[in-house]
Amino acid sequence: MKFxxxxxxxxxxxxxxxxxxxxxxxxxxxxxxEERYLGGTxxxxxxxxxxLFVYASHFGEDFADARGxxxxxxxxxxxxxxxxxxxxxxxxxxxxxxxxxxxxxGAQLIDxxxxxxxxxxxxxxxxxxxxxxxxxxxxxxxxxxEFPGHEHAITSNEVFQLPDLPRRAVVVGGGYIAVEFAGxxxxxxxxxxxxxxGDLFLRGFDHECRTFLAAExxxxxxxxxxxxxxxxxxxxxxxxxxxxxxxxxxxxxLVLYATGRGxxxxxxxxxxxGVRTRPGGAIEVNESLQxxxxxxxxxxxxxxxxxxxxxATAEGTVLARSLFGGQPSGVDYRGIPSxxxxxxxxxxxxxxxxxxxxxxxxxxxxxxxxxxLKQTLGGRSEKTLMKLIVDKATDRVLGAHMVGPxxxxxxxxxxVAMKAGATKAMFDATxxxxxxxxxxxxxxxxxxx
Ligand code: NDP
Numbered sequence: 001m002k003f004x005x006x007x008x009x010x011x012x013x014x015x016x017x018x019x020x021x022x023x024x025x026x027x028x029x030x031x032x033x034e035e036r037y038l039g040g041t042x043x044x045x046x047x048x049x050x051x052l053f054v055y056a057s058h059f060g061e062d063f064a065d066a067r068g069x070x071x072x073x074x075x076x077x078x079x080x081x082x083x084x085x086x087x088x089x090x091x092x093x094x095x096x097x098x099x100x101x102x103x104x105x106g107a108q109l110i111d112x113x114x115x116x117x118x119x120x121x122x123x124x125x126x127x128x129x130x131x132x133x134x135x136x137x138x139x140x141x142x143x144x145x146e147f148p149g150h151e152h153a154i155t156s157n158e159v160f161q162l163p164d165l166p167r168r169a170v171v172v173g174g175g176y177i178a179v180e181f182a183g184x185x186x187x188x189x190x191x192x193x194x195x196x197x198g199d200l201f202l203r204g205f206d207h208e209c210r211t212f213l214a215a216e217x218x219x220x221x222x223x224x225x226x227x228x229x230x231x232x233x234x235x236x237x238x239x240x241x242x243x244x245x246x247x248x249x250x251x252x253x254l255v256l257y258a259t260g261r262g263x264x265x266x267x268x269x270x271x272x273x274g275v276r277t278r279p280g281g282a283i284e285v286n287e288s289l290q291x292x293x294x295x296x297x298x299x300x301x302x303x304x305x306x307x308x309x310x311x312a313t314a315e316g317t318v319l320a321r322s323l324f325g326g327q328p329s330g331v332d333y334r335g336i337p338s339x340x341x342x343x344x345x346x347x348x349x350x351x352x353x354x355x356x357x358x359x360x361x362x363x364x365x366x367x368x369x370x371x372x373l374k375q376t377l378g379g380r381s382e383k384t385l386m387k388l389i390v391d392k393a394t395d396r397v398l399g400a401h402m403v404g405p406x407x408x409x410x411x412x413x414x415x416v417a418m419k420a421g422a423t424k425a426m427f428d429a430t431x432x433x434x435x436x437x438x439x440x441x442x443x444x445x446x447x448x449x
Contacts, residue, residue: 005031007323008122008131009107010114010268013040015300015312016137017098021105022320030107031131033114033124038098040139041301042309044091049160050180052087054341057187061343065378078188080165087160116269119293123269133295133323136275136283137316138268140261140301149233152240153257156181166190166253170242172230174201176340177258179217183343185256186222193250195228202340206352206401212369212385213346213403219381220343263302280304287330289319308338337415339408344382347407349415350399353389362392364447366424368440372405386440388424390447395423400441410438 009020012034020032037044056078063073102109112124120130142155154162156177167190171182174196182194194201194217201224202210218224229245233255242250265281276284276292282304289297297319300312314331321327337349356363366388375382384404391398400414417426432439 003120003130003132005029005108005129005131007031007133007135008114008129009033009135009137010116010122011040011137011139011264011300011302012038012098012102012109013137013139013300013312014042014309015139015316016040016135017102018313018316019135019137019299019320020107020316021101022317023324024102024105024107026320026324028324030105031110031129032102032107033110033112033122035111035113038095038109039091043094043098045157045160047309048094049087049091050156050184051341052090053083053160053184053188054180054343056083057184058343060187060189061380065374065380068377068379078165080162080188084161115267116273116275116296119273119296133297134273135319136265136268136270136291136296136298136302137300137312138264138302140304140307141264142257143260143262144257145259147230147232149235150257152233152235153255155257159256162254168239168252169193169254169256170195170250170252171256171258172196173258173260174198174203174226175258175260178256179213179340179342179346181256181258182222182224183217183220183341186220187343190254191223193223193225193252195230195244196224196226197229199226201226202346204352205340205346206348206387206399207354208367209346209348209385209387209401209403212383213342213344216344216382216403217342261301261307263304265302278304288322289315289331306333306336308336311336335415335418337411339411341408344384344404345407346401346403347411348399348401349411350397350418351389352399352401353387356389356391356398361398363398364390364392364424366390366444366447368444370437370440372437373435374405384437386437386444388427388441388444390424395425397422397424397427404437406437410441413438414441 006028007023007030009016009032012032020030024030063076066073110124114122114124117123122129144150169185169190169192171178171194182192186192200210231243234241240252263282274293283298283302285298285303291298299315301307318331339347368386372384387401389399427442430442432442
């Protein structure tokens with residue numbers, strides 16, 4: 001045979017593992033190299049441990065709410081080391097699952113850092129291996145801007161293994177990770193400040209929902225500050241001192257920077273193989289996920305497009321099917337739902353109200369804002385907001401947005417309806433499940449605008 005492998009995958013994160021397993025199941029000879037941890041960001045320092053932390057951080061509120069339902073809870077005491085141990089055990093279990101899935105598929109797992117040395121050759125350690133096709137699925141890495149004292153800040157990579165929970169923390173950024181971690185830390189009892197450089201966090205999401213979420217987050221007690229830029233961080237004894245552009249200073253025990261993630265492409269040998277990257281290092285791909293070298297492919301965060309695990313796995317699936325399964329297809333990037341696991345959740349699919357208007361769609365906006373039933377006895381002041389954006393001409397639902405408990409669970413189903421082209425009339429013809437928050441999506445009768 002001309003090559004050692006039919007496919008060599010670099011990076012065993014969500015996308016790489018999916019592509020490797022499926023390709024091997026189709027009969028391809030597959031190798032997959034991983035230098036750090038099986039499962040990549042999602043399993044180790046992302047989605048999974050983050051969601052476990054979100055669950056952990058909710059209990060304080062749950063204990064408080066329980067009083068209204070007649071319960072007298074014991075004094076709540078939180079043990080961070082126990083949470084870390086249990087979380088690490090679960091991740092260890094997932095490593096085992098990933099390793100077994102790869103083994104059972106017939107793909108060969110190679111431990112070590114892979115580097116391209118020419119368009120068909122990959123080196124791991126001392127060993128050179130050739131492959132007919134190569135897939136780069138090396139993911140991304142947190143990005144911290146350079147400024148005096150930036151080295152005192154940690155990122156989402158470190159926050160999952162903090163030896164102690166700080167008393168005070170400052171989270172910098174206004175994207176998914178910053179909003180999620182401000183909620184987690186606050187929920188675990190840390191006095192939390194979140195700083196965002198712009199007027200309103202979560203740029204690009206539905207404006208009304210962003211404003212609504214900001215109010216809910218502040219109500220819970222996070223010190224959320226907009227138009228706040230960090231000038232420097234210095235270490236003073238046991239704590240950190242942050243200087244902000246408006247001249248104010250902040251004293252804290254931990255600074256978490258969540259200011260975006262960049263593609264993991266340095267020292268990968270992309271130049272040696274002739275693979276073109278964009279400024280910033282992201283790998284350019286066409287709609288068949290081919291790089292500038294047609295037999296080298298890239299999927300997931302390393303392409304710096306839609307940085308979501310299910311997108312990377314969808315790309316891995318489509319690639320394996322196209323290359324080895326005789327089922328050529330493409331990824332449908334329209335209508336990708338997502339959820340920010342803030343407290344409360346903020347989930348969405350389709351167009352925001354602003355984007356729909358900008359597109360020139362004549363739209364009707366249906367909305368419902370209410371106190372969740374649980375809070376009638378729980379007693380906390382919490383509101384839920386739900387919105388549907390409907391095209392006036394076709395009656396198609398263009399966007400659905402929700403800020404409230406379990407928004408991610410609810411929007412997933414709405415995304416299916418929207419994929420099927422559901423109209424508002426179809427939503428109206430659907431009978432609700434009572435009493436749920438989700439039923440509001442099928443009982444919105446009058447548009448607001
Ligand atoms: P995001 O790109 O979502 O947000 C980055 C934030 O940092 C923005 O608010 C941005 O502000 C701000 N920022 C960027 N540069 C600077 C700077 N130099 N100084 C101050 N602020 C800055 O990145 P995250 O790190 O939150 O997450 C990375 C990606 O991971 C996300 O885009 C998402 O795709 C994915 N993710 C998904 C999750 C989910 O599905 N639940 C959870 C976590 C991550 P501005 O808006 O002004 O540019």
